[in-house]
Amino acid sequence: MDLSQLFRDHLAKVTDSAARTLSETKYDALVLGAGSQMVYYADDMEPPFRSNPHFAGMAPLKGPHHAIVVKPGVKPRLIRWAPKDYWYERAPFAQDFWTSEFDLDEADSADGVMARIGPVGKAVFVGDDETRATAAGFTVNPPDVVKRLDWDRATKTAYEIECLSRASAAGASGHLAAKEAFLKGESELGIHHAFLRGAGASEDLLPYPTIVCLDEKAAILHYHAKRSTGSGRALLLDAGASHLNYGCDITRTSVAPSADAKFENLVKDLDALQLRLCAMTKAGTSYVEIHLAAHREIGLLLIQHGVLKCSIDEAISKRYTSVFFPHGIGHHLGIQVHDIGGHQKAREGGVLLPPAEHPYLRNTRVMEVGHVFTIEPGIYFVQMLLEPHRAGPTSGAFNWDLIDALAPYGGIRVEDNVVVTASGHRNLTREVLAN
Ligand code: GLY
Ligand code: MN
């Protein structure tokens, strides 16, 4: 599919919403800075560069210091930072599907980019280069502007959904290759390399570092060490790929033939449970409903499998489900893997805090057509969370023999990426990765 028309429509929507924000906040122009490159202290090495997500949402141009100028009624300008430099690749600015939508300009220094912006009236700057932007006379990152931009970014255009869909296809290829490596008995590092090769990705272009967990490591929610040497009986792989700044966020839990059937059955049932939660996606309903349903469903599953020995009401009211499912059901997804704005109440302001007993829930918004988020229930055997119950008065509600038999498998997570549509939802992940 040719992206040109999709991008044209995307840019029209983004510039329209920027114009609305400018009119509501009484500014004449919006300047988006791509961002500055961080250099490690006392070093000349840099971490991989990530663009200001507001900039990245308007142009898929990599690298620091570029600027975009949006002035209502005028074609958007893009001023590219193009230093004269033979240390790094400084490719000429090639025509691409999106470049004709901008008036293009160049400068060979960050100061030069700022100077090329010229007089644009009362302008607001959004980005990290506060010193240069302030010196240029711009108002920098005012909350009344930024919250509106954040809010608008939650609703994805067809172009963005196509990018997320392409990222999902690459991510799915990575997951399939990684599963094959796991079943061959490869190490966590080997599985990571298989994912990269399958996704056609280099490490610095991943939306987030891969989480490759063999066996008990799956109980560490963000385990990055890749130390286990192989022949695992279970693999939890949380890994995504990117397409033009947009990343997918996919988790699958796989079992080897040597795995205990009790764990395998739990994996199968959590997968079915995850699809029931995806089916709850509905414009006009709060995303918190999905999170609360996840607790109830996970509680019922733990009781059915004999892990908990209590009623569902007790499992919820005494928060036993949070012992096994200690994170939120998901988060907005887009340019950032935890995309911005998940706790916003309205475009103009206000905060929707998560329920007090679920502080890690990153999205509390009412679902709208075009929102994209993850749905990622999990069941883990985290010793730190289990121990207070093992020794305490609540011990009788837990089946410790079964918990000790399952704990060497660490845990299970199933994570898909879902778009809210007028008729329900589109599951970008299952389109390319059945389970
Ligand atoms: N990959 C991080 C997360 O699922 O939120
Ligand atoms: Mn996620």
Ligand code: MN
């Ligand atoms: Mn994830």
